[in-house]
Amino acid sequence: MLPGERILSTAAIALPILAETEDSSGSGFHAPGIDEFFPPAIFGSTDLDSWWGFDRIMMVRVIMMVVLLLLLWLGIRRAKLVPGRGQNIIELGVEFVRVQIAEQVLGHERAKPYLAMLTTIFFTVLTMNIAGVIPFLNISGNARVGLPLVLAVWVLVVYLAAGVRKHGVGKYLKAQLFPPGIPWPAYLLITPIEALQVFVLRPATLTIRLLANMMAGHLMLVLCFSATNFLLLEGGGLVKLTSALSFAGGIFITLFEVFVALLQAYIFTLLASIYLNFALEEEH
Amino acid sequence: MIHADEATPNVLLPAGYDIFWSLVVTVIIGFFFFKYLLPKLNVILDERTAKIEGGLALAEKAQAEAASAKADVERELAEARKEAAGIREEAVSDGGQIVIDARAKAQTEANRIAENAQRQIDAERQAAVVSLRTEVGGLASELASRIVGESLTDDARQSRVIDRFLDELDAGVPSGAAGSRDQEA
Numbered sequence: 238m239l240p241g242e243r244i245l246s247t248a249a250i251a252l253p254i255l256a257e258t259e260d261s262s263g264s265g266f267h268a269p270g271i272d273e274f275f276p277p278a279i280f281g282s283t284d285l286d287s288w289w290g291f292d293r294i295m296m297v298r299v300i301m302m303v304v305l306l307l308l309l310w311l312g313i314r315r316a317k318l319v320p321g322r323g324q325n326i327i328e329l330g331v332e333f334v335r336v337q338i339a340e341q342v343l344g345h346e347r348a349k350p351y352l353a354m355l356t357t358i359f360f361t362v363l364t365m366n367i368a369g370v371i372p373f374l375n376i377s378g379n380a381r382v383g384l385p386l387v388l389a390v391w392v393l394v395v396y397l398a399a400g401v402r403k404h405g406v407g408k409y410l411k412a413q414l415f416p417p418g419i420p421w422p423a424y425l426l427i428t429p430i431e432a433l434q435v436f437v438l439r440p441a442t443l444t445i446r447l448l449a450n451m452m453a454g455h456l457m458l459v460l461c462f463s464a465t466n467f468l469l470l471e472g473g474g475l476v477k478l479t480s481a482l483s484f485a486g487g488i489f490i491t492l493f494e495v496f497v498a499l500l501q502a503y504i505f506t507l508l509a510s511i512y513l514n515f516a517l518e519e520e521h
Numbered sequence: 522m523i524h525a526d527e528a529t530p531n532v533l534l535p536a537g538y539d540i541f542w543s544l545v546v547t548v549i550i551g552f553f554f555f556k557y558l559l560p561k562l563n564v565i566l567d568e569r570t571a572k573i574e575g576g577l578a579l580a581e582k583a584q585a586e587a588a589s590a591k592a593d594v595e596r597e598l599a600e601a602r603k604e605a606a607g608i609r610e611e612a613v614s615d616g617g618q619i620v621i622d623a624r625a626k627a628q629t630e631a632n633r634i635a636e637n638a639q640r641q642i643d644a645e646r647q648a649a650v651v652s653l654r655t656e657v658g659g660l661a662s663e664l665a666s667r668i669v670g671e672s673l674t675d676d677a678r679q680s681r682v683i684d685r686f687l688d689e690l691d692a693g694v695p696s697g698a699a700g701s702r703d704q705e706a
Contacts, residue, residue: 291538306553
């Protein structure tokens with residue numbers, strides 16, 4: 238399990254405790270819940286079947302996209318042979334994806350056609366994640382299932398297409414679903430698992446891992462800072478001092494979230510490369 | 522706050538607009554990366570690689586050139602040293618020859634001068650002998666005529682007497698002078 242996911246469970250334990258505080262004191266403590274991730278619409282409708290709604294998280298996504306593209310454009314606009322500061326940082330990120338992720342997993346030649354996709358995914362995930370600790374945005378663009386899902390489905394489509402293009406439909410499915418070297422009755426068990434794995438579990442785990450990490454991080458931050466607020470303003474006597482503790486926790490979680498943002502972007506891109514590698518392998 | 526009467530939304534169930542905005546964001550970022558950022562960066566990176574490789578090749582070439590130039594210089598230097606040594610040796614032997622030549626030349630010159638002097642001395646001596654003989658003859662005959670009186674006035678006799686006298690004188694002088702006088706006579 239990844240650190241962020243562990244935090245999710247920690248949050249799940251912590252939430253009821255603070256919720257009880259709310260019940261016993263009867264004050265206005267704001268216990269963060271699932272509603273945090275379903276803010277009211279800014280325009281349009283936020284119904285499940287609405288295609289044109291726009292709420293705070295959608296706004297964060299658009300803002301972060303604009304910021305990302307603007308920074309990249311500014312950094313690369315006058316790209317030179319001898320890079321300046323901005324160009325250096327961008328090259329560092331792009332090179333990281335290429336060398337440390339794609340070429341590490343796929344090899345130099347096989348990685349080439351997928352570099353653009355992997356780089357896009359890495360930067361998108363990282364940018365949206367980091368919004369979770371940016372003041373006034375305060376929530377990750379990946380804290381709603383849509384974006385992780387879209388990225389995961391993109392990966393799914395690309396690795397299926399890569400496998401089919403390389404081996405042909407029949408051979409690819411045979412290699413994926415009927416791995417060689419096991420007695421045939423085992424296929425009764427293995428084939429459904431592999432089918433589920435290839436078509437559902439890989440994209441689903443990509444989606445849920447990222448979504449859950451971002452939701453958990455946000456809950457932890459809200460918890461720490463609203464607890465600090467509550468303890469400081471409404472706590473009596475020495476209880477006020479405990480707010481320092483929850484505030485320090487908030488600072489710590491903020492820094493931790495920066496790390497998680499990077500880590501999740503790395504993991505998402507790394508797993509995408511690994512799934513591509515499975516599809517491109519000669520023998521399963 | 523979660524209200525009891527409101528259904529809790531399912532976080533795993535994507536709403537249409539959630540998908541829509543996710544697609545918008547992904548497509549725009551993807552477009553930017555695929556069409557602008559990565560091609561541009563790749564051009565730069567390729568150019569840089571080429572430049573670095575070119576630079577390395579150039580440096581290697583320059584190094585090889587420098588090495589060959591150094592070898593040339595050293596070879597030329599060695600040649601020059603050898604040549605200088607040869608020239609010095611030649612000069613030394615030439616010098617020796619020149620000294621020997623000069624010495625021989627000086628020797629011949631000295632010999633020639635000495636010979637000239639000797640010849641001049643001989644000539645002058647001859648002249649002196651001739652003039653002396655005339656004078657001494659005159660003096661002697663005058664002296665003799667004075668002593669003997671008129672007996673020797675006869676020319677023929679006088680001449681014979683003088684010649685005999687001189688012959689007697691000649692017998693007492695070196696043979697060279699006598700020889701030359703004999704030729705004259």
